[in-house]
Amino acid sequence: MIKINNLDFAYSNTQVFKNISLEFQKGNIYGLLGENGVGKTTLLKLICGLQKPQHGSVTVDDLTPSMRQPQFLQNVYFLPEEVITEDTTPEKFIQKIGCFYPRYDFALFNQLMKELEVDLTKKFNELSHGQKKKALLACAMSLQTDYLFLDEPTNGLDIPSKALFRKVISQYCNEDTTVIISTHQVKDVENLIDPIVILDRDDVLLNASFAEIIDKIYFEYGPERLQGAYYTEMLPGGYINVMPNTEHLESNVNIEALFNAVMKNKENIKNLMQNE
Amino acid sequence: MNNTFNINRFGKILKHDGLNFFPNLILALAILWAIPVIIYLFAALMPTDETKDAFDAMSRIDLISTLTSIALIIAPARLYRYCNDSRKGIGYAMLPASALEKFLSMVFYCVVVTPIIYVAGALAIDSILALFHGPYEGFAAAYYFDRYAKLDAIFTKDNAMLDASLLVFFKNLSPTFMIALSLLGTLTISSIFMFGNMIFKKHKTGKMLGILILLFIIFMIVFINLVANNEALANYFNQMNEDKMAEFIKHFIFVTMNVAFYCEVIISALMLFGVYRKIKTQKY
Numbered sequence: 001m002i003k004i005n006n007l008d009f010a011y012s013n014t015q016v017f018k019n020i021s022l023e024f025q026k027g028n029i030y031g032l033l034g035e036n037g038v039g040k041t042t043l044l045k046l047i048c049g050l051q052k053p054q055h056g057s058v059t060v061d062d063l064t065p066s067m068r069q070p071q072f073l074q075n076v077y078f079l080p081e082e083v084i085t086e087d088t089t090p091e092k093f094i095q096k097i098g099c100f101y102p103r104y105d106f107a108l109f110n111q112l113m114k115e116l117e118v119d120l121t122k123k124f125n126e127l128s129h130g131q132k133k134k135a136l137l138a139c140a141m142s143l144q145t146d147y148l149f150l151d152e153p154t155n156g157l158d159i160p161s162k163a164l165f166r167k168v169i170s171q172y173c174n175e176d177t178t179v180i181i182s183t184h185q186v187k188d189v190e191n192l193i194d195p196i197v198i199l200d201r202d203d204v205l206l207n208a209s210f211a212e213i214i215d216k217i218y219f220e221y222g223p224e225r226l227q228g229a230y231y232t233e234m235l236p237g238g239y240i241n242v243m244p245n246t247e248h249l250e251s252n253v254n255i256e257a258l259f260n261a262v263m264k265n266k267e268n269i270k271n272l273m274q275n276e
Numbered sequence: 277m278n279n280t281f282n283i284n285r286f287g288k289i290l291k292h293d294g295l296n297f298f299p300n301l302i303l304a305l306a307i308l309w310a311i312p313v314i315i316y317l318f319a320a321l322m323p324t325d326e327t328k329d330a331f332d333a334m335s336r337i338d339l340i341s342t343l344t345s346i347a348l349i350i351a352p353a354r355l356y357r358y359c360n361d362s363r364k365g366i367g368y369a370m371l372p373a374s375a376l377e378k379f380l381s382m383v384f385y386c387v388v389v390t391p392i393i394y395v396a397g398a399l400a401i402d403s404i405l406a407l408f409h410g411p412y413e414g415f416a417a418a419y420y421f422d423r424y425a426k427l428d429a430i431f432t433k434d435n436a437m438l439d440a441s442l443l444v445f446f447k448n449l450s451p452t453f454m455i456a457l458s459l460l461g462t463l464t465i466s467s468i469f470m471f472g473n474m475i476f477k478k479h480k481t482g483k484m485l486g487i488l489i490l491l492f493i494i495f496m497i498v499f500i501n502l503v504a505n506n507e508a509l510a511n512y513f514n515q516m517n518e519d520k521m522a523e524f525i526k527h528f529i530f531v532t533m534n535v536a537f538y539c540e541v542i543i544s545a546l547m548l549f550g551v552y553r554k555i556k557t558q559k560y
Contacts, residue, residue, distance in 0.1 A: 050369060050560040068556070069279040074372035084364045087299070096295055099288050100372040 001026055001061065002047055002147070002178065008055035009039075009046060016042050018202040019056070026146075027175040028209075031193030032182040033259055038199045040182040041081065044149045047180070048078045060147065074101055077145045081152040083132045085124035090135040093124070094142060101143040109142030116164055129156040137165065141172050148172070148179045154188035166192045186255040196255065198262050205262050208273055210253050216272050217261070218245035219254050230269060231261035244272060281376050289373040289381045293355070297385055301354045305390075308343045309397050312336065312405070319411035333406075333414035340398045340416060344391050348466045351390040352473035353480040356382055360474055362560050375556035382551065387466045395420070457537060464540040467547035474554035 002024035009017045016039040024030055034040050045051040046058050049065030049072065058065055063072040086093060090113065098104035113120045116134040124132055133156055140148060154162050170192060173179055181189055196213070198206040208216075217230075220241040225232045229241040240254055242261035262269050319331050358364035371378070399417040406412045472484030503509060516524065 045560060048370065050366060052557075052559065068369065068375065070282070070285060070372045070374050070377075071277045071279055073370055076370070078366065078370055080363065080366055082363050084367075086296075096292055097367075097371065099291070100285070 003059045004043075004046075004056070005058075006056035007046070007053050007058060009042065009051065009053055011042075015202060020202070020204050021056075022197065022204050022207055024178055024180060024197075026178050027173070028195060029169065029173050029179040029181065029193050031186070031189050031196045031255070032180055032199065033184065033186060033196060033255075034199035035263070036184065038201055040184075040199060041151050043199065044078060044151055044180065044182055047147075048076060048149060049073075050078070075145050076147040076149065077101075077140045077143050078149045079136055079140045079151065079153065081155060083129060083136060083156075085132060085136065087123060087125060089121060089123050090118065090139060091120045094139045097139075098143065101145060103144035105142055105144060108144070109138055112138035112141055112168060115168055116161070130158055130161055133157060134161060134164070137168070141168065146177055148177065150179065150181045152183055152185070153181060154183060154185050157188075162188050186259055190255050193255075196258070198259060200263075200266060203266075205266055205270055206273060212273070213253055213258065214245065214251055215248070216245055216275075217253075217258065217269070218243045218247075218249050219251040219257065230265045231257060233257055233260065280374055282374075285373050286377045286380065289371065289377050290384065292371065293381045293385055296355060297389065300357075301351060301390065304350050304354055305347060305394055305397065308347055308394060309401055311343060312339060312398060312402060315339070316405050316410065316412055322411075331411045331413070333416045333419045336402055336412065336416045337420055340395060340402070340420075343398065344394050344462075345465055347390050347394040348386070348462060349469050349485070350481055351386045351466070352382075352470040355385055355390075356470075356473055357480070360477065360554065360558050365558070366560050369558065369560055375552060378555050379548075379552045382470065382555070383466075383548070386470055387463055390466075391462055457533070457540075460537065460540045460544065464544045464547075467544045467551070471547040471550045471554075474551050474558070 002022075004020065004022040007017050007020050007022075008015075032040050032043065042051060046053060047060060047065060049068045052066040060072060060076065063069060065072060065076075088096075091109075094104075094106070094109050098106065098109075110120070113135065116138055118127070118131050118135045118138065120135070124135065127135060133153065137150075137153065140150075154165060157165060166189070169179060169181075181193060183189055195209040196206060197204065206213075220226060220229075220243055221235070221238060222241065223238045225239055226241040226243060229243045231242040233240050240257050242254075242257050245251075315331070356368075359368045368378075373381075399420060402412065402416040406415050468488070469481060469484055472487075473480045476483045513521070513524075
């Protein structure tokens with residue numbers, strides 16, 4: 001489990017997090033959402049130990065990431081947004097790093113490369129941006145670490161590749177693994193992520209599972225704008241209204257509408273979700 | 277699990293870094309290996325009597341030593357260029373090995389493997405060139421490992437500054453001490469540039485060279501002002517007879533060599549500690 005307690009972090013004069021606390025439970029695929037520059041990548045880097053908190057603590061299975069102990073590092077893999085790879089083939093790359101990870105499976109790597117339709121004999125610099133991302137995703141998943149952190153993984157992927165991405169990620173996750181996907185392309189990870197974490201500058205606006213969200217928030221699809229809605233958006237054929245779920249009605253979460261509703265009603269929705 | 281040092285993990289990081297060694301450094305080493313070949317070809321075009329001394333085995337060893345120093349200077353930035361890069365260095369930082377294992381592997385490749393591979397290659401090339409009837413006479417390889425034992429040969433030439441007692445002083449310097457001094461020099465050069473590689477993001481070697489040149493200039497300015505322009509000191513030397521002067525030079529060399537030895541130990545230790553700390557605490 002990942003525990004973040006009273007975390008403060010700043011880059012020189014820019015405060016990124018101020019006294020935030022957060023938990024990520026095992027066995028989930030978390031969606032880490034937020035506007036550009038709120039600190040999604042920074043949070044992932046803090047969890048990976050690539051940055052150190054100024055105050056507060058971050059622990060992953062009771063280990064301190066910033067100490068970068070092998071025991072911690074062999075259980076996590078971070079795939080950054082920017083695809084940077086060596087002048088080598090994905091096959092050679094994974095063989096070079098795989099030996100460090102106790103559950104690394106080369107057969108799984110080959111299977112994932114086939115599923116993601118990437119040629120494993122081509123060098124990274126001969127692959128397109130999307131192909132590189134898919135190859136690195138196959139590398140990351142074949143390491144079978146308990147924690148997998150993906151920063152904007154769908155950027156640069158074409159539509160079929162996004163569907164493949166969702167498929168392989170959902171296959172990957174089991175009760176011992178935790179995947180955190182940082183993205184602002186919420187449509188790409190719809191039906192994949194649960195729970196959702198929405199970050200704001202200095203704050204965590206939402207950290208809730210779909211079940212908790214639909215228990216408190218109702219997504220009404222209808223022909224008109226409703227009074228009292230947190231957020232209303234015009235869709236083809238009508239409107240979606242995001243409202244407090246006072247009557248405990250069932251609805252389907254629309255992540256994009258939820259995100260916009262949270263951003264427009266930060267305190268209201270934060271208080272609503274915190275009320276038991 | 278031992279999170280500080282594990283021999284299996286160390287083997288893995290050695291293998292990992294070793295796989296990067298040749299692709300990243302071989303071109304630079306090839307250029308350095310080519311220099312004695314170019315000099316050979318150039319010398320072959322010159323009259324033999326003018327080049328005989330310049331290209332004897334000992335001179336070629338000096339050239340190989342200089343080129344080895346260059347290999348040591350460029351190796352860290354070639355082998356571990358991205359280890360402190362906020363984006364490209366993430367893979368290295370996240371490799372499941374301890375800071376100590378990564379540090380020892382870096383030291384092994386920069387301080388041990390690089391000079392051994394360069395010197396072995398350079399001596400092999402020199403030996404091949406010496407087989408031909410050309411400007412390279414004698415095999416540098418034959419002299420390379422016992423050059424310090426032949427120190428006395430350096431001082432057999434007539435030299436007004438070197439009296440008998442000074443000759444004895446140099447002859448009494450143990451070859452082991454000289455080899456240790458030379459290896460320490462290798463470690464010092466390498467550790468300085470390894471540290472530069474860890475603190476600078478771009479133009480790592482150039483910036484470190486610039487700093488060293490700047491420090492040298494500052495040192496020379498201070499030295500000239502304190503010593504060379506000091507009239508009292510000049511008068512003191514003028515009043516010395518030859519015996520006293522020889523004794524002074526002997527003492528001066530002894531002190532300088534000792535100071536250099538301890539300075540190199542301190543600089544190497546500080547630089548290596550700095551490299552280790554940077555590996556352990558580098559933010560990305």
